[in-house]
Amino acid sequence: MSTQTTPTGIPIEDCATCGYRHPVTRTHCTACGKATLFCHPGAARTPAHEPSARGYGVCETSRYLDSLTCPCGNQPHASGFYPSTMTAQEVSPDRNGAWDERHVACASCGRVFDQTAHDETTGRVPVVAGPQTFTPLPAT
Known part of the structure; x- marks a missing residue:
């Protein structure tokens, strides 16, 4: 082939x-x-494709992603954030290898963040999808 x-x-x-x-x-x-x-399509960008249209999460300590707060108020020590797809489907690099090491989803509201776009100066992390339903991995 x-x-x-x-x-x-x-x-x-x-x-x-x-x-x-x-x-x-x-x-x-x-x-x-x-x-x-x-x-x-074409040269136009829709407002939904502008990061500011979806919002940002903010890290309390600007350099550390583990201090992220979602616009819904969720934090790592509350419902938390999990490796995910763009559709807020939790993935495990250990179980299925599907995580792109880029996207994490809020377990409370399903917003998906692009952690590779984390601005360490301002602490902002763009929301790239959601809110939507977060789907956790099935229990084993």
């Missing part, structure tokens, strides 16, 4: 992050999670 590539030779993947088939070099939108090829 041969690997498909773009005309310039870049491998094409069935992406586990966004569910679309696209070149491996395509980045994902921090607002909707889709590969940027699919989320911004």
